[in-house]
Amino acid sequence: MREANTIIELTVKNHPGAMSHITGLFSRRAFNLEGILCAPLPKGGRSRMYLLVRANGRLEQIVRQLEKLYDVIEVHERPDYDHRLFRKLHELIKMKPEAANGR
Amino acid sequence: MKHNGAEITIKLLERQGIRVIAGIPGGSNLPLYHALYHSRIRHILTRHEQAAGFIAQGIARTTLKPAVCFATSGPGATNLLTAIADAKLDSIPLIAITGQVSRGLIGSDAFQEVDTYGMSIPITKHNFLVRSARELFRVVPEAFRIAVSGRPGPVLIDIPKDVQLEEVIFNSWPQPGEKPEPRGIDLRELKQAARMINSSLRPLFYIGGGIIQAGAAPALFKLAHKNSIPVTSTLMGLGAFPGDDPLFLGMLGMHAARYTNLALKEADLLIAFGVRFDDRATGNPAKFCPQAAILHIDIDRAEINKIKKAHFSITADINLACKLLLPYIRRERRAPWLAQINGLKQKFPLRVPAGADQMHPLRLIADVKDMADPDAIITTDVGQHQMWVAQGYCFSRPRSFLTSGGLGTMGFGLPAAIGAALAYPEKQVICFSGDGSLLMNIQELATLADLKPRLKVIVLNNSQLGLVRQQQELFYQGKYIASKFMTSPDFAEIAKNFGIPGIDLRNSRRPLALLRRALKEKGPCLINVPIGQAHNVFPMVAPGGANHEMIGGE
Numbered sequence: 012m013r014e015a016n017t018i019i020e021l022t023v024k025n026h027p028g029a030m031s032h033i034t035g036l037f038s039r040r041a042f043n044l045e046g047i048l049c050a051p052l053p054k055g056g057r058s059r060m061y062l063l064v065r066a067n068g069r070l071e072q073i074v075r076q077l078e079k080l081y082d083v084i085e086v087h088e089r090p091d092y093d094h095r096l097f098r099k100l101h102e103l104i105k106m107k108p109e110a111a112n113g114r
Numbered sequence: 115m116k117h118n119g120a121e122i123t124i125k126l127l128e129r130q131g132i133r134v135i136a137g138i139p140g141g142s143n144l145p146l147y148h149a150l151y152h153s154r155i156r157h158i159l160t161r162h163e164q165a166a167g168f169i170a171q172g173i174a175r176t177t178l179k180p181a182v183c184f185a186t187s188g189p190g191a192t193n194l195l196t197a198i199a200d201a202k203l204d205s206i207p208l209i210a211i212t213g214q215v216s217r218g219l220i221g222s223d224a225f226q227e228v229d230t231y232g233m234s235i236p237i238t239k240h241n242f243l244v245r246s247a248r249e250l251f252r253v254v255p256e257a258f259r260i261a262v263s264g265r266p267g268p269v270l271i272d273i274p275k276d277v278q279l280e281e282v283i284f285n286s287w288p289q290p291g292e293k294p295e296p297r298g299i300d301l302r303e304l305k306q307a308a309r310m311i312n313s314s315l316r317p318l319f320y321i322g323g324g325i326i327q328a329g330a331a332p333a334l335f336k337l338a339h340k341n342s343i344p345v346t347s348t349l350m351g352l353g354a355f356p357g358d359d360p361l362f363l364g365m366l367g368m369h370a371a372r373y374t375n376l377a378l379k380e381a382d383l384l385i386a387f388g389v390r391f392d393d394r395a396t397g398n399p400a401k402f403c404p405q406a407a408i409l410h411i412d413i414d415r416a417e418i419n420k421i422k423k424a425h426f427s428i429t430a431d432i433n434l435a436c437k438l439l440l441p442y443i444r445r446e447r448r449a450p451w452l453a454q455i456n457g458l459k460q461k462f463p464l465r466v467p468a469g470a471d472q473m474h475p476l477r478l479i480a481d482v483k484d485m486a487d488p489d490a491i492i493t494t495d496v497g498q499h500q501m502w503v504a505q506g507y508c509f510s511r512p513r514s515f516l517t518s519g520g521l522g523t524m525g526f527g528l529p530a531a532i533g534a535a536l537a538y539p540e541k542q543v544i545c546f547s548g549d550g551s552l553l554m555n556i557q558e559l560a561t562l563a564d565l566k567p568r569l570k571v572i573v574l575n576n577s578q579l580g581l582v583r584q585q586q587e588l589f590y591q592g593k594y595i596a597s598k599f600m601t602s603p604d605f606a607e608i609a610k611n612f613g614i615p616g617i618d619l620r621n622s623r624r625p626l627a628l629l630r631r632a633l634k635e636k637g638p639c640l641i642n643v644p645i646g647q648a649h650n651v652f653p654m655v656a657p658g659g660a661n662h663e664m665i666g667g668e
Contacts, residue, residue, distance in 0.1 A: 028243065031235055039236050075416035081240040081260065 016045055017066035018092045019074065022085040025051055025058040029082040033060065036080065042073050046097045057084065063097045066090065115285070119247035120145035120278040123211070124153045126254040130290045132182050134536050136160055136169035140186025141226060143213030145278035147184075158536065158565070161557035163190050165529035167197020168555070171206050172533020175516045176491060178327065180207040180261045181533070187213045188226030191272075192233070196523060199237040201268035203520025204350060205327060207261035208268035210234075216276035217245070230272045239267030247280035251288045259291030265414040266327055296431030299438055303428050307435075308442035310409050310426060314383035316451045317343045318403075320366065320395075323350030323519065324388020324412060324432050331355065331512040333436035334387065340440065342448040343385065344455050346374050348395045349504055350519040351388070357508035363455070364464065367395040368655045369501045372462035372668070375653075375661040377455050378403050386410040388432040391421035392520070393657075401660035411435045464505055465667060467652070473625065475499060475574050475645055479506040482544065482572065485630050490542040491534045493517065495527035495551030498580035501651040503546050525554030528571060532558065535567035542568050544633070549575040549602060559612040562638050570633055571609075571640045576647045577602040584650045588665060589657075598647075609640035616640040 023029045030049070037044040046063035064073060070088070077086045117125065123146060127135070136158040139147040150157055160166040166183040173181035185194045191212040201208040215224040231243040240260050242253045250273075257269040311317055325334055331354045338345050338361055345355045346363040355362050363374045375397075378384070384406040389395070396402040399421050410417075410424035411432055418427040428435060466476045479502055486492075492507060493516040494500040500517055509515045516534060518526040531545035552573055562569060583597040609616030617632050619625040619642065632639045652666030 028231060028235070028241075031232060035235050072416065072420055075418075079414070079416055 014065045014067045016063050016094060017070065018089040018094065019062040019064055019077070020085075020087045020089045020092075021060040021062065021077065021083055022052070023058050023060055024082040024084065025056045026082070029058070032080050032082050033062075033077070036076055037073075040073075040076060042069060046100060048096060048100070061092075061096070063094065116281055116283045118145065118149075118279050118281045119244075119250055119273065120149040122247060122250045122282065123254060123273065123278070124149040124155065125287070126250065127182060128153060128155060129287060130180070130255070130258050134158060134173060135182045135184055136166035136533070137184025138163050138166060138186065138190060139184070140190050140213065142187035142215055142275045143184060143190070143211075143273075143278070145275060146211070146213065146273070158532075158561065160529065161560050162555065163193035164197050164525065165555050165558045165561065167194050167201070167208065167210065168526055168529035169533040169536065169561075170208050171197060171201055172493070172516060172530035172535075173537045174201075174206050174208055174533075175530065176513050176534045176537045178207075178329065178513070180209050180258050182209045182211060185210070185212050186226065187215055187230065188228050190226075191230040192228060195233060195237060196521075198234060198268045198270060200518050200521040200523045200526065202237045202239065204518065205266045205323060206268065207266040209257055209261055210268060210270045212270065212272050213278070214243070214272045214274040217274045218276070220274065230270070234270045234272075237268070238270045241270040241272070243272045244274070244277050247277050247282045248284075250277075251284070255288050255291035257291065259294070262293040265324075296434045299428060299430045299435060304435070304438050305442055306426055307409055307411070307428060308439055310383060310407065311341060311343070311385065311439075312444045312446075314407075316381050316454070317341070317383040317385055318363075318378060318381040318406070319343050319345040320348075320378075320384055320386045320389055321345060321351045321354055322348040322387075322389035322395075325351055325354040326512045328388065328413070328431055328433040329512070330388065330433035330436050333433055333440070336440055337436050337443060341443045341446045342452060344377065344452070346370075346378065348389060348392065348519070349517060352504060353509035353512045353515045356510040358510065363459075365504050367397060367661060368657075369505060369651050369653065370661070371464035371505070372653050372664055373455075373458040375655070375664060376458050376462060379405070379662045380454065381406045384408045386412075386424070387436070388412060390414075390417045396421065397655045397659055397661035401662075467649075471646070473619070473643065473645060475502040475649060476506045478574075478643060478645075479503055479546070480508075481626060481629070482633070483507050485633050486544060487542040490514070490544055491516065491531075491538060493527045493531040493534060493543070493545045495545075495547040495554075496522045496524045497548045497551055498576075498584065498649070498651050499546050499548045499551075499574040501581070502574075505651075524551040527551060528555050528558045528562070531569050531571070532561060532565065532567065535565070535569045539567060542633075543570070545569065545571045547571055547573050548580060549573055549577060549599070549605065550579045552605070553603075556608065559609060559614055559640070563613040566637045568636060569638045570635075571638070573605050573640065573642045574645050575602070575605065575642055576645050576649070578647060580649070581651065584654075587650070588654065605640060605642040614638050614640055616642070618642040620644045
């Protein structure tokens with residue numbers, strides 16, 4: 012049975028290393044990361060990040076580890092958000108390989 | 115005022131109260147060294163950057179204050195990484211400052227350029243790549259604050275050479291970065307924790323490095339005695355509770371005495387204070403303390419429920435928690451439980467193997483303890499000797515035992531001991547090492563010769579990687595590969611050639627008298643102690659096994 016996905020919403024400091032800190036945390040702690048969306052917020056040198064993750068027993072641990080990152084200002088679980096944005100992203104990605112493999 | 119980035123950095127370090135920096139200069143941090151020339155900070159030139167990191171750790175572990183190491187870009191920085199990772203796993207406030215190639219060269223594969231920032235992300239609490247000299251005013255104090263706030267840890271500051279040289283005009287210095295006051299604890303939570311303790315029949319304290327980090331040893335002592343709660347400690351917590359106290363059960367886990375692990379099996383409440391349920395302590399977590407409810411208090415919320423689900427937990431400074439809990443804890447004698455524990459102690463003690471000679475490591479370590487100053491600082495390397503010291507030395511003071519617990523870094527002992535000696539020049543420092551471990555940072559005998567502190571290195575020499583050989587014997591059908599050295603150097607002679615007295619207990623008719631005299635010497639000395647090659651550290655829990663299923667030591 013596939014585990015359901017959920018969304019984690021982050022507010023992060025906007026600097027070149029922030030993304031490495033966050034994605035590095037997922038890889039080194041063997042957390043699953045299904046998708047990332049990130050865009051700068053209008054002011055204050057901050058970015059908003061949405062992480063699509065598996066809603067399993069490790070979610071609590073993921074959130075707590077994210078909270079410890081210096082560049083992470085806020086962490087919220089957003090099980091109520093729909094995944095439409097990520098779905099669009101996945102559609103985009105699904106289109107890509109055919110174009111790339113058209114050798 | 116007008117200063118360049120290097121001068122600003124050194125001044126900010128002075129303002130943080132830094133008196134010693136260990137490091138090695140190179141192309142990309144020469145401006146920092148030039149600024150250091152004009153500073154009252156004392157520089158310790160090591161022979162390898164990793165040792166600079168461990169010297170700083172030795173200072174930080176004994177003072178609980180951040181300590182600083184320097185390295186240049188490229189290989190200087192990569193050599194530091196092991197010491198930084200070591201600090202991360204043992205929660206040590208280390209400030210590593212590395213030189214980086216100039217901003218314009220970053221990303222061009224310049225000479226001695228590596229991505230220090232990228233490489234240090236997973237092994238630091240936080241790291242900074244400084245992009246302008248002005249940023250230093252924020253970054254340096256912030257690095258110190260991060261290193262000591264909450265759960266301590268290492269912070270790396272990577273400073274490009276041109277940032278070190280960039281001049282800034284400014285009016286005032288920022289405030290030094292300090293440890294913030296601990297957050298208060300909800301009274302209802304404290305009362306709930308106290309209720310769990312008061313209503314338990316067979317409670318047991320499981321304490322760790324957090325107790326030492328928080329300075330909570332005195333408060334913990336009062337708690338344990340008021341309610342008559344036996345105490346077991348992780349490797350990192352040794353010294354936080356008096357080793358000779360009747361309530362103390364020694365170290366738990368992989369190399370615990372049998373009675374310790376058996377007592378854990380009987381407990382109905384595990385009071386886990388300043389610990390993270392490391393696998394060396396818990397064995398198979400599913401089989402750890404099968405009858406016990408878990409009360410977990412730690413400063414790091416991410417450690418709660420990470421390995422074992424706690425029945426009740428508080429995220430708090432453990433010193434504050436111990437102090438605030440005390441009035442709510444009933445005075446108890448717990449005669450039946452303590453009698454049960456004492457029965458286990460008598461039936462399953464930590465034994466020196468039958469037929470072991472006078473120089474068996476456990477005997478020798480106990481002898482050294484008797485000969486050493488009561489306030490001596492002990493460091494170890496990693497391997498069999500480390501576990502024997504943990505089992506046999508009987509530590510009684512916090513911060514008197516420095517060992518690489520989480521990362522298990524061979525080569526830690528000698529430079530960490532030098533750091534301890536720099537922090538406490540009046541104290542006796544003893545480094546227990548093995549022949550395998552010592553060779554991993556033996557070049558630091560040169561630094562030792564420079565400084566000549568009251569530091570003794572005792573090499574328990576079995577001409578092998580003993581703990582590896584032991585595992586091959588027990589778990590790999592005695593097929594020994596790469597665990598026995600083909601040649602062994604003469605360590606006493608090596609020490610002499612570095613300019614340090616060296617003695618060898620081999621062939622000595624009165625080795626203990628020789629050892630006693632060597633320990634009394636004012637300056638440094640290396641003492642080579644040949645030990646049997648077949649000794650194993652017992653008892654032992656097989657990796658992944660349940661703690662109560664121990665091998666050997668009966």
